[in-house]
Amino acid sequence: MSKFYITTPLYYVNDEPHIGHAYTTILADVIARIHKIQGEDVFFLTGTDEHGQKVQDAAVKRNVTPQKHVDEYVKRFRNTWDKLHINYDYFIRTTDKNHTDKVKEILTSLYEKGDIYFDEYEGLYSVSEERFITEKEKEEGNFREIKKIKEKNYFFKMSKYQNQLIDYIKTNDDFILPQSRRNEILGFLKNDLNDLCISRPKSRLSWGIELPFDKEYVTYVWFDALINYISAIGYNSDSNKFNHYWPADYHLMAKDILTAHCVYWPTMLMACKIELPKTIFAHGWWLFDNIKMSKSLGNVVKPLDLADEYGADALRYFLMRNMVLGQDASFTLDAFTDRYNADLANDYGNLVNRIFILINKNFNNCIPEKGDYDSIDLGLIADIKKLQSIVIKNYNTLKIHDAVEENMRIFRKVNKYLENKAPWKMIKENKSQAATTIYIAAETLRIGTILLYPIIPDKSQQVLNSINSTPKDSTSFGELVENSKIEIIKNIFPRILD
Numbered sequence: 001m002s003k004f005y006i007t008t009p010l011y012y013v014n015d016e017p018h019i020g021h022a023y024t025t026i027l028a029d030v031i032a033r034i035h036k037i038q039g040e041d042v043f044f045l046t047g048t049d050e051h052g053q054k055v056q057d058a059a060v061k062r063n064v065t066p067q068k069h070v071d072e073y074v075k076r077f078r079n080t081w082d083k084l085h086i087n088y089d090y091f092i093r094t095t096d097k098n099h100t101d102k103v104k105e106i107l108t109s110l111y112e113k114g115d116i117y118f119d120e121y122e123g124l125y126s127v128s129e130e131r132f133i134t135e136k137e138k139e140e141g142n143f144r145e146i147k148k149i150k151e152k153n154y155f156f157k158m159s160k161y162q163n164q165l166i167d168y169i170k171t172n173d174d175f176i177l178p179q180s181r182r183n184e185i186l187g188f189l190k191n192d193l194n195d196l197c198i199s200r201p202k203s204r205l206s207w208g209i210e211l212p213f214d215k216e217y218v219t220y221v222w223f224d225a226l227i228n229y230i231s232a233i234g235y236n237s238d239s240n241k242f243n244h245y246w247p248a249d250y251h252l253m254a255k256d257i258l259t260a261h262c263v264y265w266p267t268m269l270m271a272c273k274i275e276l277p278k279t280i281f282a283h284g285w286w287l288f289d290n291i292k293m294s295k296s297l298g299n300v301v302k303p304l305d306l307a308d309e310y311g312a313d314a315l316r317y318f319l320m321r322n323m324v325l326g327q328d329a330s331f332t333l334d335a336f337t338d339r340y341n342a343d344l345a346n347d348y349g350n351l352v353n354r355i356f357i358l359i360n361k362n363f364n365n366c367i368p369e370k371g372d373y374d375s376i377d378l379g380l381i382a383d384i385k386k387l388q389s390i391v392i393k394n395y396n397t398l399k400i401h402d403a404v405e406e407n408m409r410i411f412r413k414v415n416k417y418l419e420n421k422a423p424w425k426m427i428k429e430n431k432s433q434a435a436t437t438i439y440i441a442a443e444t445l446r447i448g449t450i451l452l453y454p455i456i457p458d459k460s461q462q463v464l465n466s467i468n469s470t471p472k473d474s475t476s477f478g479e480l481v482e483n484s485k486i487e488i489i490k491n492i493f494p495r496i497l498d
């Protein structure tokens with residue numbers, strides 16, 4: 001059985017999760033489900049980044065200890081993911097002992113090997129980003145709260161691995177995706193890399209993993225957090241999990257944290273002589289009024305508000321359908337409502353209603369028996385087969401929004417087919433022909449619903465349960481069992497009224 005290891009970033013627990021966090025986590029869940037239903041051995045990791053300045057500041061603001069703060073706030077993430085049907089395999093917190101021990105072990109080994117050294121450094125420090133920045137980065141203007149700092153710190157010899165990293169990126173086309181991000185990183189690597197400052201003096205920041213070789217310092221939050229991807233699966237322990245799942249197949253994130261993942265992380269792995277992940281995939285941002293959604297700008301949309309009102313699957317559907325992977329997308333309530341009404345209430349919901357009503361009224365709640373197919377039936381079956389393979393191909397190449405759109409075309413085709421054939425009229429003159437039409441429609445609904453399962457797992461299960469099928473069933477045409485009793489569901493996606 002082939003394995004598949006996928007990760008999300010570890011989110012800072014300084015505030016509540018918002019739509020941006022929900023997007024990456026839902027995307028990872030969708031991809032994990034696609035691989036799970038294909039029978040792969042999937043490991044889907046998510047969790048929380050609990051150390052560092054942002055979290056310490058949030059705790060101070062609430063007048064609680066950082067530990068109390070993270071213990072309370074981590075629940076918000078877990079609860080949100082549960083409500084959004086996120087089926088992760090493991091949730092890691094960077095305050096877990098397994099993780100902190102592993103970070104210390106790696107620090108010790110790199111220090112002993114000479115890849116970490118102590119030095120005094122004077123430079124520009126961005127308090128908001130918690131790192132030293134270059135003059136050039138300051139000029140580009142993306143950093144806030146910049147101070148000049150002169151400090152003694154520990155540094156990781158990142159520059160030593162620069163050429164090895166460039167060679168690796170150049171010879172591994174899928175290492176950084178999309179291509180535009182790969183070019184961005186190769187551009188960044190044209191300049192000499194600085195070594196990475198991996199410590200913070202406790203006088204400035206005390207909330208972090210203490211350096212095993214100097215009690216006066218804690219570990220830089222990124223050096224700590226990135227290690228989660230291997231500590232979560234038991235790197236350098238008795239467990240077999242690491243050898244089994246590593247290298248990760250996908251590290252998912254948005255473009256904001258590309259450098260940390262494409263430069264810090266691979267050079268850290270090179271220093272530890274660990275294989276690099278297969279693909280780092282950076283998607284775009286959800287924008288609100290054309291500005292990135294972020295807590296500091298106060299323009300966040302809370303995913304739970306929408307999920308509570310319209311259902312988690314409606315939110316999952318919207319996020320997956322309306323963002324082209326790699327590009328930015330705009331979040332508005334109107335766009336959400338339009339998409340919901342057009343696709344879920346109309347195309348899908350109406351089809352489910354129609355088929356169930358026909359079976360209820362005319363076939364005593366049992367799947368009708370099919371007879372011979374005519375040319376229209378055969379045409380539809382052939383079209384569905386084609387669309388089905390396009391959906392799967394799009395899923396497997398991460399064109400999720402295209403997969404969803406092609407999936408919807410299946411339902412639209414069946415709606416048209418039903419209008420054409422009008423079985424509600426046919427039923428009186430030719431019941432067996434009407435039965436065939438309804439069987440074909442119900443069977444196509446089953447296939448389309450299985451395909452849509454990764455996106456809307458809850459509603460999809462409900463529809464499949466009602467016709468005695470499951471998301472793992474075959475999607476070959478003709479599997480739906482004739483004469484089996486079904487359970488009628490009413491109004492699966494009720495229309496949102498203006």
Ligand code: MSP
Pocket residue numbers: 008009010011012019020021023024049225226228252253254255256257284285286287292293294
């Ligand atoms: N803690 C670090 C990550 C450490 S990973 C070892 C961090 N946390 S974060 O809470 O700021 O989360 C950033 C991630 O949240 C982004 O990379 C992305 O996955 C998601 N998003 C946050 N805002 C987003 C949007 N507006 N749009 C899309 N995704 C967004 O960085």
